[in-house]
Amino acid sequence: MIDVTAALTAHPFFHGMSEDHLAVIAEAASDVTFPAGHRLFEDGGGANRFWLIQSGQVALDVHVPGEGRVRIDTIGMGELLGWSWLFPPYEWAFGAVAASPVEAFEFDGQAVRASCAADPALELEVTQRVARVLAKRLQSTRAKLIGASIHPVGTR
Amino acid sequence: MEDVLGGHPFFAGLGADALRLMAGCASNAHFAAGDYIFSEGAEANCFYVIRHGRVALEINSPARGPLIIDTIDGGEVLGWSWLVPPYRYFSDARAVTPVSATVLDGTCLRGKCEEDAELGYQLLKRVAAVMYQRMQSARIRMLDLYGSDPAAMVPPGSDLRPWLPGSSARRMNRIT
Numbered sequence: 668m669i670d671v672t673a674a675l676t677a678h679p680f681f682h683g684m685s686e687d688h689l690a691v692i693a694e695a696a697s698d699v700t701f702p703a704g705h706r707l708f709e710d711g712g713g714a715n716r717f718w719l720i721q722s723g724q725v726a727l728d729v730h731v732p733g734e735g736r737v738r739i740d741t742i743g744m745g746e747l748l749g750w751s752w753l754f755p756p757y758e759w760a761f762g763a764v765a766a767s768p769v770e771a772f773e774f775d776g777q778a779v780r781a782s783c784a785a786d787p788a789l790e791l792e793v794t795q796r797v798a799r800v801l802a803k804r805l806q807s808t809r810a811k812l813i814g815a816s817i818h819p820v821g822t823r
Numbered sequence: 824m825e826d827v828l829g830g831h832p833f834f835a836g837l838g839a840d841a842l843r844l845m846a847g848c849a850s851n852a853h854f855a856a857g858d859y860i861f862s863e864g865a866e867a868n869c870f871y872v873i874r875h876g877r878v879a880l881e882i883n884s885p886a887r888g889p890l891i892i893d894t895i896d897g898g899e900v901l902g903w904s905w906l907v908p909p910y911r912y913f914s915d916a917r918a919v920t921p922v923s924a925t926v927l928d929g930t931c932l933r934g935k936c937e938e939d940a941e942l943g944y945q946l947l948k949r950v951a952a953v954m955y956q957r958m959q960s961a962r963i964r965m966l967d968l969y970g971s972d973p974a975a976m977v978p979p980g981s982d983l984r985p986w987l988p989g990s991s992a993r994r995m996n997r998i999t
Contacts, residue, residue: 727962729966731966737966739962739963739965739966740962740965750955751955753951753955754951754952754955760959760962761962787944790944791940791943791944791947794944794947794948794951795947797951798906798907798947798950798951798954799907799908801907801951801954801955801958802903802904802907802908802913802954804958805913805954805957805958805961806913808958808961808962808965809882809892809913809914809961811965812882812884812890812892812961812964812965812968813882813883813884813885813890815965815968816884816886816887816890816968817884817885817886817887
């Protein structure tokens with residue numbers, strides 16, 4: 668078992684977080700690996716976990732009736748996967764499947780939520796960090812939307 | 824002004840003190856259909872509480888011109904960038920219909936949040952939820968653009984699907 672706290676300290680997502688808060692977060696963390704093709708979650712399912720991807724890639728997809736699974740985004744190394752655990756109704760809006768072998772830290776979102784409920788300062792820290800990731804991801808998704816409109820189709 | 828803010832769903836659950844603090848940063852604004860409310864890249868200094876009307880969020884595609892990525896209606900809010908670095912708007916916002924809004928000055932509001940940590944947290948929590956919704960809309964919009972080829976994430980024809988206001992939401996309902 669690796670030293671989760673030390674590894675989390677080094678991760679940009681947790682940069683600057685106090686030791687006390689990191690210790691609480693580390694309690695909810697474990698290191699996991701998934702083979703390519705492993706489904707981490709389904710859209711509509713209860714969202715009680717999140718991951719920091721250490722290596723490999725995870726594809727986000729949705730099930731479209733009559734069309735099967737449609738991939739909409741990819742989450743890679745160093746990125747946060749999953750924030751539905753932080754927002755009511757705590758349900759996955761999309762599905763996620765390992766697009767390659769994946770190494771990640773997996774967090775018990777319910778445990779982190781419970782810790783946040785008991786410690787407003789931790790709740791503020793976590794929400795701020797997730798908001799910053801959301802801001803960056805929104806920016807990059809909008810850039811991808813522009814890309815999709817420039818190179819629309821059949822260009823593979 | 825406090826009553827106007829208090830009656831808006833975004834602020835549901837906030838106390839009278841918090842509403843009074845925010846009212847000090849607020850003014851009313853009206854936009855005609857077609858007006859740009861803010862532009863991509865500009866300093867994000869305003870938070871718009873939409874009372875009536877519809878606003879389109881647009882990004883500019885060099886190939887296709889403005890591309891609507893989301894719509895915001897009365898009862899919703901516009902602009903989260905005032906609270907999250909780098910405090911810049913990531914898209915254009917254009918009034919689709921005449922719009923009535925309460926405008927909160929971002930610098931003023933950030934000041935109040937620093938004075939009152941609880942207000943700061945309550946706003947951050949609500950704004951993060953708005954960002955989460957925008958993220959979902961952007962991804963669904965991606966699905967609209969890429970169409971239905973599950974293998975390639977590449978749209979099925981040589982052109983993009985026409986986008987109709989609300990189509991993403993309908994599609995979302997169909998999916999989930």
